[in-house]
Amino acid sequence: MAPLKSLEHEYPIIDSNFQQFCASHAIFSVEDFLVHDIYVLVALAEQHSNSERLKQGITQVLSIIDGQHQPWLNGMELLEDAQQNKHVLSTGCEKIDMLLQGGLCEGHLIEIVGPSSSGKTQVCLQAASNVAKKHMGGVVFLDTGNSFSPKRIAHYISQISDHADKEGNYKILQKLMSRISCQSVFDFFTLLDVLRQLESSLRSQMQRDCQVQLLVIDSISSLITPILGGQGSQGHALMISAGYLLKKLAHEHNLCVLVTNHMVSGDGGITKPALGDSWKSLLHVRLQLTRDHSSNICKMSILTHPYMASGNTVMFTIL
Incomplete structure:
Protein backbone atom coordinates (compact mmCIF):
# COMPACT_ATOMS: atom_id res chain seq x y z
CA MET A 1 0.00 0.00 0.00
CA ALA A 2 1.15 3.55 -0.60
CA PRO A 3 0.59 7.31 -0.39
CA LEU A 4 -2.17 8.43 -2.75
CA LYS A 5 0.18 10.78 -4.58
CA SER A 6 2.38 7.87 -5.69
CA LEU A 7 -0.64 6.25 -7.41
CA GLU A 8 -1.55 9.20 -9.65
CA HIS A 9 0.71 8.16 -12.53
CA GLU A 10 -0.81 4.67 -12.78
CA TYR A 11 -4.38 5.74 -11.88
CA PRO A 12 -5.16 9.21 -13.39
CA ILE A 13 -8.48 9.34 -11.52
CA ILE A 14 -6.47 9.78 -8.31
CA ASP A 15 -5.51 13.31 -9.36
CA SER A 16 -4.62 16.39 -7.32
CA ASN A 17 -8.30 17.31 -6.83
CA PHE A 18 -9.08 13.86 -5.44
CA GLN A 19 -5.98 13.96 -3.24
CA GLN A 20 -6.99 17.39 -1.91
CA PHE A 21 -10.49 16.11 -1.10
CA CYS A 22 -9.01 13.14 0.77
CA ALA A 23 -6.45 15.27 2.59
CA SER A 24 -9.25 17.50 3.91
CA HIS A 25 -10.53 14.39 5.70
CA ALA A 26 -7.10 13.24 6.95
CA ILE A 27 -6.72 10.58 4.25
CA PHE A 28 -3.26 10.54 2.74
CA SER A 29 -2.64 6.89 1.91
CA VAL A 30 -4.39 3.70 0.85
CA GLU A 31 -4.13 2.48 4.45
CA ASP A 32 -6.14 5.49 5.65
CA PHE A 33 -9.15 4.20 3.70
CA LEU A 34 -9.17 1.09 5.87
CA VAL A 35 -9.64 3.18 8.99
CA HIS A 36 -12.26 5.51 7.51
CA ASP A 37 -16.01 5.04 7.18
CA ILE A 38 -16.40 4.75 3.40
CA TYR A 39 -20.14 5.49 3.47
CA VAL A 40 -19.45 8.78 5.24
CA LEU A 41 -16.72 9.56 2.72
CA VAL A 42 -19.09 8.97 -0.21
CA ALA A 43 -21.70 11.23 1.44
CA LEU A 44 -19.07 13.97 1.78
CA ALA A 45 -18.07 13.54 -1.86
CA GLU A 46 -21.68 14.03 -2.95
CA GLN A 47 -21.60 17.55 -1.52
CA HIS A 48 -19.05 18.60 -4.17
CA SER A 49 -19.77 19.70 -7.73
CA ASN A 50 -17.41 17.01 -9.08
CA SER A 51 -18.98 14.33 -6.90
CA GLU A 52 -19.08 11.67 -9.62
CA ARG A 53 -15.35 11.92 -10.28
CA LEU A 54 -14.61 11.86 -6.56
CA LYS A 55 -16.71 8.72 -6.14
CA GLN A 56 -14.89 7.13 -9.06
CA GLY A 57 -11.66 7.87 -7.22
CA ILE A 58 -13.02 6.23 -4.06
CA THR A 59 -14.00 3.16 -6.08
CA GLN A 60 -10.52 3.03 -7.62
CA VAL A 61 -8.80 3.10 -4.22
CA LEU A 62 -11.10 0.37 -2.93
CA SER A 63 -10.21 -1.77 -5.95
CA ILE A 64 -6.53 -1.30 -5.15
CA ILE A 65 -7.23 -2.55 -1.61
CA ASP A 66 -9.15 -5.52 -3.01
CA GLY A 67 -6.19 -6.27 -5.26
CA GLN A 68 -4.11 -6.99 -2.17
CA HIS A 69 -6.36 -9.97 -1.38
CA GLN A 70 -5.78 -13.41 -2.81
CA PRO A 71 -7.90 -14.18 -5.88
CA TRP A 72 -10.25 -17.13 -6.13
CA LEU A 73 -8.44 -20.19 -7.48
CA ASN A 74 -9.98 -23.32 -8.91
CA GLY A 75 -8.81 -26.81 -8.03
CA MET A 76 -6.60 -27.18 -11.10
Whole structure:
Protein backbone atom coordinates (compact mmCIF):
# COMPACT_ATOMS: atom_id res chain seq x y z
CA MET A 1 0.00 0.00 0.00
CA ALA A 2 1.15 3.55 -0.60
CA PRO A 3 0.59 7.31 -0.39
CA LEU A 4 -2.17 8.43 -2.75
CA LYS A 5 0.18 10.78 -4.58
CA SER A 6 2.38 7.87 -5.69
CA LEU A 7 -0.64 6.25 -7.41
CA GLU A 8 -1.55 9.20 -9.65
CA HIS A 9 0.71 8.16 -12.53
CA GLU A 10 -0.81 4.67 -12.78
CA TYR A 11 -4.38 5.74 -11.88
CA PRO A 12 -5.16 9.21 -13.39
CA ILE A 13 -8.48 9.34 -11.52
CA ILE A 14 -6.47 9.78 -8.31
CA ASP A 15 -5.51 13.31 -9.36
CA SER A 16 -4.62 16.39 -7.32
CA ASN A 17 -8.30 17.31 -6.83
CA PHE A 18 -9.08 13.86 -5.44
CA GLN A 19 -5.98 13.96 -3.24
CA GLN A 20 -6.99 17.39 -1.91
CA PHE A 21 -10.49 16.11 -1.10
CA CYS A 22 -9.01 13.14 0.77
CA ALA A 23 -6.45 15.27 2.59
CA SER A 24 -9.25 17.50 3.91
CA HIS A 25 -10.53 14.39 5.70
CA ALA A 26 -7.10 13.24 6.95
CA ILE A 27 -6.72 10.58 4.25
CA PHE A 28 -3.26 10.54 2.74
CA SER A 29 -2.64 6.89 1.91
CA VAL A 30 -4.39 3.70 0.85
CA GLU A 31 -4.13 2.48 4.45
CA ASP A 32 -6.14 5.49 5.65
CA PHE A 33 -9.15 4.20 3.70
CA LEU A 34 -9.17 1.09 5.87
CA VAL A 35 -9.64 3.18 8.99
CA HIS A 36 -12.26 5.51 7.51
CA ASP A 37 -16.01 5.04 7.18
CA ILE A 38 -16.40 4.75 3.40
CA TYR A 39 -20.14 5.49 3.47
CA VAL A 40 -19.45 8.78 5.24
CA LEU A 41 -16.72 9.56 2.72
CA VAL A 42 -19.09 8.97 -0.21
CA ALA A 43 -21.70 11.23 1.44
CA LEU A 44 -19.07 13.97 1.78
CA ALA A 45 -18.07 13.54 -1.86
CA GLU A 46 -21.68 14.03 -2.95
CA GLN A 47 -21.60 17.55 -1.52
CA HIS A 48 -19.05 18.60 -4.17
CA SER A 49 -19.77 19.70 -7.73
CA ASN A 50 -17.41 17.01 -9.08
CA SER A 51 -18.98 14.33 -6.90
CA GLU A 52 -19.08 11.67 -9.62
CA ARG A 53 -15.35 11.92 -10.28
CA LEU A 54 -14.61 11.86 -6.56
CA LYS A 55 -16.71 8.72 -6.14
CA GLN A 56 -14.89 7.13 -9.06
CA GLY A 57 -11.66 7.87 -7.22
CA ILE A 58 -13.02 6.23 -4.06
CA THR A 59 -14.00 3.16 -6.08
CA GLN A 60 -10.52 3.03 -7.62
CA VAL A 61 -8.80 3.10 -4.22
CA LEU A 62 -11.10 0.37 -2.93
CA SER A 63 -10.21 -1.77 -5.95
CA ILE A 64 -6.53 -1.30 -5.15
CA ILE A 65 -7.23 -2.55 -1.61
CA ASP A 66 -9.15 -5.52 -3.01
CA GLY A 67 -6.19 -6.27 -5.26
CA GLN A 68 -4.11 -6.99 -2.17
CA HIS A 69 -6.36 -9.97 -1.38
CA GLN A 70 -5.78 -13.41 -2.81
CA PRO A 71 -7.90 -14.18 -5.88
CA TRP A 72 -10.25 -17.13 -6.13
CA LEU A 73 -8.44 -20.19 -7.48
CA ASN A 74 -9.98 -23.32 -8.91
CA GLY A 75 -8.81 -26.81 -8.03
CA MET A 76 -6.60 -27.18 -11.10
CA GLU A 77 -4.80 -23.91 -10.38
CA LEU A 78 -4.17 -25.02 -6.80
CA LEU A 79 -2.83 -28.37 -8.00
CA GLU A 80 -0.50 -26.73 -10.51
CA ASP A 81 0.80 -24.39 -7.82
CA ALA A 82 1.43 -27.30 -5.45
CA GLN A 83 3.33 -29.16 -8.17
CA GLN A 84 5.62 -26.25 -8.94
CA ASN A 85 9.28 -26.85 -8.16
CA LYS A 86 9.42 -24.76 -4.99
CA HIS A 87 12.69 -24.97 -3.12
CA VAL A 88 12.94 -26.00 0.51
CA LEU A 89 15.35 -23.80 2.45
CA SER A 90 17.42 -25.47 5.14
CA THR A 91 17.25 -23.70 8.52
CA GLY A 92 20.76 -24.72 9.47
CA CYS A 93 19.37 -26.85 12.30
CA GLU A 94 19.34 -30.53 11.37
CA LYS A 95 16.55 -31.42 13.81
CA ILE A 96 14.22 -28.64 12.56
CA ASP A 97 14.90 -29.60 8.94
CA MET A 98 14.06 -33.20 9.82
CA LEU A 99 10.77 -32.11 11.39
CA LEU A 100 9.85 -30.05 8.32
CA GLN A 101 11.06 -32.63 5.78
CA GLY A 102 13.90 -30.45 4.59
CA GLY A 103 13.22 -27.00 5.98
CA LEU A 104 11.22 -23.89 5.13
CA CYS A 105 9.22 -24.07 1.90
CA GLU A 106 9.30 -21.20 -0.56
CA GLY A 107 5.85 -19.78 -1.24
CA HIS A 108 4.76 -20.26 2.37
CA LEU A 109 3.95 -17.80 5.15
CA ILE A 110 5.49 -19.49 8.20
CA GLU A 111 5.14 -18.42 11.82
CA ILE A 112 7.22 -19.38 14.84
CA VAL A 113 5.25 -18.68 18.01
CA GLY A 114 6.53 -18.98 21.54
CA PRO A 115 7.07 -17.20 24.86
CA SER A 116 9.78 -14.63 25.43
CA SER A 117 13.34 -16.01 25.30
CA SER A 118 12.20 -19.30 23.76
CA GLY A 119 14.72 -19.01 20.91
CA LYS A 120 12.54 -17.57 18.12
CA THR A 121 15.09 -14.93 17.12
CA GLN A 122 17.99 -17.40 17.22
CA VAL A 123 16.14 -19.74 14.83
CA CYS A 124 15.48 -16.80 12.48
CA LEU A 125 19.11 -15.66 12.55
CA GLN A 126 20.39 -19.18 11.96
CA ALA A 127 17.98 -19.65 9.05
CA ALA A 128 19.06 -16.31 7.55
CA SER A 129 22.72 -17.30 7.81
CA ASN A 130 22.12 -20.69 6.25
CA VAL A 131 20.07 -19.36 3.33
CA ALA A 132 22.83 -16.87 2.54
CA LYS A 133 25.49 -19.58 2.73
CA LYS A 134 23.96 -22.85 1.51
CA HIS A 135 21.37 -21.50 -0.93
CA MET A 136 23.33 -18.38 -2.00
CA GLY A 137 20.08 -16.42 -1.71
CA GLY A 138 19.27 -12.96 -0.49
CA VAL A 139 17.66 -12.40 2.91
CA VAL A 140 15.60 -9.42 4.07
CA PHE A 141 15.39 -9.18 7.86
CA LEU A 142 12.85 -6.71 9.27
CA ASP A 143 13.78 -6.03 12.88
CA THR A 144 11.02 -4.67 15.11
CA GLY A 145 12.82 -4.75 18.47
CA ASN A 146 16.58 -4.46 17.92
CA SER A 147 16.86 -8.25 17.84
CA PHE A 148 19.12 -8.49 14.77
CA SER A 149 22.63 -9.45 15.86
CA PRO A 150 25.43 -9.19 13.27
CA LYS A 151 27.75 -10.97 15.72
CA ARG A 152 25.35 -13.89 15.98
CA ILE A 153 25.07 -14.02 12.19
CA ALA A 154 28.86 -14.03 11.91
CA HIS A 155 28.99 -16.83 14.49
CA TYR A 156 26.58 -19.00 12.50
CA ILE A 157 28.42 -18.29 9.25
CA SER A 158 31.78 -19.20 10.80
CA GLN A 159 30.36 -22.56 11.86
CA ILE A 160 29.47 -23.45 8.28
CA SER A 161 32.56 -21.98 6.64
CA ASP A 162 34.75 -24.38 4.61
CA HIS A 163 37.96 -22.34 4.74
CA ALA A 164 40.60 -22.94 7.37
CA ASP A 165 42.61 -19.73 6.90
CA LYS A 166 41.50 -16.45 8.49
CA GLU A 167 41.73 -14.41 5.29
CA GLY A 168 39.55 -16.88 3.42
CA ASN A 169 37.01 -16.91 6.21
CA TYR A 170 36.85 -13.11 6.28
CA LYS A 171 36.20 -12.90 2.54
CA ILE A 172 33.41 -15.46 2.88
CA LEU A 173 31.98 -13.52 5.81
CA GLN A 174 31.97 -10.30 3.78
CA LYS A 175 30.24 -11.96 0.85
CA LEU A 176 27.58 -13.69 2.92
CA MET A 177 26.86 -10.73 5.17
CA SER A 178 26.27 -8.61 2.05
CA ARG A 179 23.44 -10.99 1.10
CA ILE A 180 21.55 -10.19 4.31
CA SER A 181 19.74 -6.83 4.43
CA CYS A 182 18.37 -5.60 7.75
CA GLN A 183 15.92 -2.75 8.31
CA SER A 184 14.43 -1.54 11.58
CA VAL A 185 10.63 -1.26 11.51
CA PHE A 186 8.90 0.04 14.61
CA ASP A 187 5.28 0.63 13.55
CA PHE A 188 2.69 -1.10 11.42
CA PHE A 189 2.36 1.55 8.71
CA THR A 190 6.12 1.64 8.19
CA LEU A 191 5.92 -2.14 7.74
CA LEU A 192 3.34 -1.77 4.95
CA ASP A 193 5.49 0.86 3.26
CA VAL A 194 8.61 -1.34 3.47
CA LEU A 195 6.70 -4.33 2.10
CA ARG A 196 5.47 -2.28 -0.84
CA GLN A 197 9.04 -1.17 -1.59
CA LEU A 198 10.18 -4.78 -1.34
CA GLU A 199 7.42 -5.88 -3.72
CA SER A 200 8.64 -3.35 -6.28
CA SER A 201 12.23 -4.49 -5.81
CA LEU A 202 11.32 -8.16 -6.17
CA ARG A 203 9.83 -7.51 -9.60
CA SER A 204 13.32 -6.71 -10.87
CA GLN A 205 15.31 -9.18 -8.77
CA MET A 206 15.86 -11.44 -11.79
CA GLN A 207 18.27 -8.79 -13.03
CA ARG A 208 20.45 -9.21 -9.93
CA ASP A 209 22.90 -11.95 -9.05
CA CYS A 210 21.43 -12.60 -5.62
CA GLN A 211 17.68 -13.22 -5.54
CA VAL A 212 15.76 -12.74 -2.31
CA GLN A 213 14.66 -16.13 -1.01
CA LEU A 214 13.82 -15.39 2.63
CA LEU A 215 11.91 -12.55 4.31
CA VAL A 216 12.05 -12.50 8.12
CA ILE A 217 9.88 -10.29 10.35
CA ASP A 218 10.90 -10.52 14.00
CA SER A 219 8.41 -9.97 15.51
CA ILE A 220 5.27 -9.18 13.52
CA SER A 221 2.99 -9.34 16.57
CA SER A 222 4.74 -6.35 18.15
CA LEU A 223 3.63 -4.26 15.14
CA ILE A 224 0.08 -5.60 14.81
CA THR A 225 -0.96 -5.74 18.48
CA PRO A 226 -1.03 -1.91 18.94
CA ILE A 227 -3.52 -1.44 16.06
CA LEU A 228 -5.96 -4.07 17.38
CA GLY A 229 -7.11 -2.04 20.38
CA GLY A 230 -10.52 -0.42 20.66
CA GLN A 231 -13.97 -1.56 19.61
CA GLY A 232 -13.72 -0.91 15.87
CA SER A 233 -12.80 -3.34 13.13
CA GLN A 234 -10.22 -1.13 11.43
CA GLY A 235 -7.25 -2.74 13.15
CA HIS A 236 -8.49 -6.18 12.21
CA ALA A 237 -8.87 -5.11 8.57
CA LEU A 238 -5.32 -3.76 8.55
CA MET A 239 -3.98 -7.01 10.00
CA ILE A 240 -5.77 -9.07 7.34
CA SER A 241 -4.49 -6.75 4.62
CA ALA A 242 -0.90 -7.20 5.85
CA GLY A 243 -1.34 -10.98 5.96
CA TYR A 244 -2.62 -11.09 2.39
CA LEU A 245 0.26 -8.92 1.23
CA LEU A 246 2.79 -11.27 2.85
CA LYS A 247 1.13 -14.30 1.22
CA LYS A 248 1.12 -12.48 -2.11
CA LEU A 249 4.87 -11.79 -1.83
CA ALA A 250 5.54 -15.42 -0.93
CA HIS A 251 3.38 -16.81 -3.74
CA GLU A 252 4.27 -14.48 -6.61
CA HIS A 253 8.00 -14.22 -5.90
CA ASN A 254 8.67 -17.75 -4.63
CA LEU A 255 10.18 -16.69 -1.34
CA CYS A 256 9.70 -17.96 2.18
CA VAL A 257 8.18 -15.46 4.63
CA LEU A 258 9.16 -16.29 8.21
CA VAL A 259 7.55 -14.31 11.04
CA THR A 260 7.60 -14.60 14.83
CA ASN A 261 4.70 -14.18 17.23
CA HIS A 262 4.42 -14.07 21.02
CA MET A 263 2.12 -15.80 23.49
CA VAL A 264 -0.68 -14.19 25.50
CA SER A 265 -2.81 -15.34 28.40
CA GLY A 266 -6.08 -17.02 27.39
CA ASP A 267 -9.03 -18.55 29.19
CA GLY A 268 -8.11 -20.11 32.51
CA GLY A 269 -4.65 -18.57 32.37
CA ILE A 270 -3.59 -20.91 29.57
CA THR A 271 -1.26 -19.18 27.11
CA LYS A 272 -2.08 -19.04 23.42
CA PRO A 273 -0.62 -17.38 20.30
CA ALA A 274 -1.35 -13.66 19.98
CA LEU A 275 -3.33 -12.04 17.14
CA GLY A 276 -6.30 -14.45 17.23
CA ASP A 277 -7.92 -16.95 14.89
CA SER A 278 -8.18 -14.60 11.90
CA TRP A 279 -4.42 -14.27 11.78
CA LYS A 280 -3.98 -18.02 12.26
CA SER A 281 -6.14 -18.66 9.19
CA LEU A 282 -3.72 -16.66 7.03
CA LEU A 283 -0.72 -18.84 7.85
CA HIS A 284 0.48 -21.79 5.83
CA VAL A 285 2.59 -23.11 8.70
CA ARG A 286 2.56 -22.40 12.45
CA LEU A 287 5.37 -23.79 14.60
CA GLN A 288 5.46 -23.52 18.39
CA LEU A 289 8.78 -23.15 20.18
CA THR A 290 9.45 -23.71 23.88
CA ARG A 291 12.71 -23.76 25.78
CA ASP A 292 14.07 -25.33 28.96
CA HIS A 293 16.41 -22.59 30.18
CA SER A 294 18.15 -24.87 32.67
CA SER A 295 19.40 -27.16 29.89
CA ASN A 296 19.09 -24.80 26.88
CA ILE A 297 17.09 -27.51 25.11
CA CYS A 298 14.27 -26.32 22.83
CA LYS A 299 11.20 -28.15 21.57
CA MET A 300 9.53 -27.27 18.30
CA SER A 301 6.03 -28.55 17.52
CA ILE A 302 3.93 -28.36 14.37
CA LEU A 303 0.62 -26.64 15.13
CA THR A 304 -0.51 -26.01 11.54
CA HIS A 305 0.89 -27.37 8.29
CA PRO A 306 -0.72 -27.98 4.86
CA TYR A 307 0.63 -31.50 4.48
CA MET A 308 2.22 -32.57 7.77
CA ALA A 309 0.57 -33.88 10.92
CA SER A 310 -0.05 -31.45 13.75
CA GLY A 311 1.61 -32.45 17.01
CA ASN A 312 4.89 -33.71 15.53
CA THR A 313 7.77 -32.44 17.66
CA VAL A 314 11.56 -32.37 17.76
CA MET A 315 14.11 -31.46 20.43
CA PHE A 316 17.29 -29.48 19.70
CA THR A 317 19.82 -27.23 21.38
CA ILE A 318 20.22 -23.53 20.61
CA LEU A 319 23.76 -22.81 19.38
